[in-house]
Amino acid sequence: TLARTLLPEGSNTFATVTRNTPTTNDLVVTLTSSDPTEAAVPASVTIPAGSNTATFTVAAVNDGTPDGTQPATLTASASGFNSGVAVLQVTDINLPDLQLTEVSGAASGFTKAMASLSFRVANFGLAPLTNAIVQRVWLSNDALPGGDTLVGEFTFNQGNESIAPGLSFQQSVTTFLPLQPGDYWVIVTADAANAAVEVDEANNTRVSSAPIRVVADYSATVQTAVTTATAGTVVPMTGLVTMANGQSPEGKLVNIHITKGGFRRVIGALAQADGSFTVNFRPLPNEAGIYTIGAAHPGETTAPVQDTFTLLGAKFDPASPALTLAPDASLGGTATLQNLGDAPLTGLAVSPINAPANLNVTAMLATNTLPADGSVALSYGIAVTAETPSPADFTLRVTSAEGVATDLPVSVTIRALQAQLVAKPASLTAGMVVGGQRLVAFDVVNQGGATSGPVQIVLPQVAWLAVAGPNPLPPLAPGETNSVTLQLTPPADLPLTAYDGQVAVLGGASAVPVPFRFIALSEARGSLEVFVEDENTYYTAGQPRVAGATVRLLDPFSRTVVAETLTDTNGTALFLGLTEGPYTLQAEAPQHDTYSSPVTVEAGLTNSVRAFIAVQTVAYRWSVVPTEVADRYRMTLETTFEANVPWPVVTVDQPLIVPLVFPGEVTQTEITLTNHGLLAAQGVVLNVRDTATYKITPLIRDIGELPARSSITIPVLIQLQPDADQRAVAAIRAHTGGGS
Secondary structure, rough: EEOOOEEEEEEEEEEEOOOOOOOOOOOOEEEEEEEOOOOOOEEEEEOOHHHHHEEEEEEEEOOOOOOEEEEEEEEEEOOOOOOEEEEEEEEOOOOOOEEEEEEEEEEEEEEEEEEEEEEEEEEEEOOOOOOOEEEEEEEEOOOOOOOEEEEEEEOOOOOOOOOOOOEEEEEEEEEEOOOEEEEEEEEEEOOOOOOOOOHHHHHOOOOOOOOOEEEEOHHHHHEOOEEEEOOOEEEEEEEEEEEEEOOOOOOEEOOOOOOOOOEEEEEEEEOOOOEEEEEEEOOOOOOEEEEEEEEEEOOOOOOOOOOOEEOOOOOEEEOOOOOEEEOOEEEEEEEEEEEOOOOOOOEEEEEEEOOOOOEEEEEEEOOOEEOOOOOOEEEEEEOOOOOOOOOOOOEEEEEEEOOOEEEEEEEEEEEOOOEEEEOOOOOOOEEEEOOOOOOEEEEEEEEOOOOOEEEEEEOOOOOOOOEEOOOOOOOOOOOOOOEEEEEEEEOOOOOOEEEEEEEEEEEEEEEEEEEEEEEEEOOOEEEEEEEEEEEHHHOOOOOOOOOOOEEEOOOOOOEEEEEEEEOOOOEEEEEEEEOEEEEEEEEEEEOOOOOEEEEEEEOOOOEEEEEOOOOEEEEEEEEEEEEEOOOOOOEEEEEEOOOOOOOEEEEEEEOOOOOOOOOOOOOHHHEEEEOOOOOOOOOOOEOOEEEEEEEEOOOOOOEEEEEEOOOEEEEEEEEEEEOOEEEEEHHHHHOOOOOO
C-alpha cells in the first residue's frame, strides 16, 4: 500500500508490503516499477523475521519533460506468494490534489445511538487549494461506495483561504447510527461537487479501514399460553424487553414475527416500564395451521423461534347445499371437508343435527382422518318417510378428537305430490289494432310433483278472443311446459278502450287465473317511461334517481338511434309516440356504469322501465413515467374511490414495489382489501390467478364478510413456475459463464 497515490515529480513517499504467512523467517520481496522513468523503487526489501510488514521509499522521478500525470504500477513479488500491486500517479501539473488520509468511526455502538465520525483531507498537489469544497459522509453496509445512506454534507473553506500543498485539515460529524444492527463502514468524498480543479478527480473518496459494529440496544422474548385452539381464536401473547444499554425499556417497540409455512407476518407491541408487553394475534378468516412466534428488535429482519401454537379448523365445499325432492323420494349428495391448516385432524365422526322426524338422514366420511392441508369426502343420503312440511332443514356436524366441530347446513325443500300450474307471465297486457289480428302467447308450467290433467283454457264470453290451437292441451308432467296462444281479432267498430278480464287455466285439481288487459287501438303506438336509478335510490334518504342521465333508444338490428333525451330532475325520461316493437335501451351518466338492455314497447301503453346504472366508486389509472435509465420506465397504478357512501366499496391495494423473485426461492408480499363504504361487504373472495411465469399463493382466499370501514391484509407467496424457474437458472448460467 502507498502512503500517497499521487506524487509531484522530484518528491518521495513510503510504501508498505505485507505478508499473511507465519513470520518465523526473513522474506526477501522483489520490487519493480512498470515505468522507472516516472517512479523508482529499490530492487528489493526484506520483511524481517517476527514482522509481517516492511516499508520502502518510492521516488517520483523529475524527468524534465512536461508530460502531465503518468501512472506507474509498482509490483511486490516473492516465491510462493501472490504478487501485490499498487498504482502511483506521478505529475508535473501545477494543481491541488485532495486526498483523504484518514476516515474512521467508533468501533461499536447501539442502534439509533449518537456516534462521532471523523476524517482528514490533505492537499497532495503542486498548488494550493483556494476555493470552497463540499464533503459528503455516508454510512454503508459494505466496504464499496454506492447506494449508501448520506449522514452529512459540509462546506469547507467558505472564505476561500489558501490550503498549501502538504497541509491537511480534519473534520468530524455526529450522527445517529442505523436502526438495523450490523457492520457499517464510513465513506467520505472530499470534493463531492467537483468544485476544485485537481490533478486527479478520481481519488477523492475513501472507505474506513474497519466498520462500526452496530448492535441492538435491546432484545425481546415472547410466548403464549395457547398451545392448540380452533380457527378464529384470538391468541394472546406476552413478552419481555431486556435493555443492553441500561436505559428504561418503557415505550420500546418490539416486532413479533409470526410464521406459518412460508408466510411471515409482523405485529408490533410497546413495552411497559418493567419491560413487559402484551399483544393479541387475530388470525384471518378460514386460517389455521402450525405457527411459530419470536420477538425481535424492530431493526432486525428475522427473529428466533421462541414459542409455537396450533390453530385447527376445517370447512365444507359446497358450504350449504340446497336440495329439492318429493315425498317418498330419496336423494344423495357429497361435500368435501377441507383442512384449513397444516396439522392433521383425527378421530373424525359425523352426525345429523336437528333433522326433522320424517327425514331419514344418513352420512358417512371416506376416512376418519383429515390430512394436513388435505380433504376428505362426506357422502350423505336423505329419504322422506312421510309428509313433511317444507322447508325441512338440518345440519351435518363433523367433530374431531382435537375438539374441532365443522357444520354443513343442508336446506331441503319437499315438493308436493300434486300438479301446480303456473302461468308465465302471470298477467297479460297488449294493444290490439281494431280491424286487425294480434297473437298473444304465454307459457303454462307444472311446478308440482304430479302430472296434471288435460290443460283446459277457459275464456270469457268475448267474440274477438279465441285460443289459436288445440284446447284442451295434453296433461303436463312435473317440470313440463306448454305454450298457449290467444288470437285477438277486434272488429273495426270495437270501441277504443281497455278490456279487462282473465283467462282460466285448468289442469285437473290445479288451476291458475291469468288476468289480462287488452286495449283497442286505432294506431299501433305506445310510450316509454324510463326511471334511471343508482345506489343512492336504494340507500339514501329521499330515494333520489339520477338526473341529467342520457337515455337513448336504438334499433336492435341496425343499432341506429331512434330517440334520445336527458332525464329530468326526478331522474325520469319519457318517449312518446313510439311504434310498438323491440328496442335497445341505453342509459349513461358521468361516473356511472352504462346500462344496456332490450325493451319492448307495447302499443297503447306507457311502458315503464327501471334502468340501474351503478356508481363507479372505484377508478384505476395507469401512468408510465420514463426513468433515468434509457428504455426503462416506471409504471404506477393510481386508485380513486368514493368513501362514506351507504353501500360497500371494496378496493385492492397491491404493494408499490413487488419484491424480486429469484430461481428456487419463495418471496412474500402482501395484498390489502379495504371496504371504504358504510355497509359490510358479503361473500368477499380474493381471486389471484397464476401466470405462465409465476405461481401466486395467498394465505387465504375466502374472506367472507368485510365489515364497513375496515381492511384486511393477506400475505401472498410468489415463486417461479417450474419451467420458468429452469429457464431463469439457465439464463443466469449463460450470463455468468457457469456450468451445469
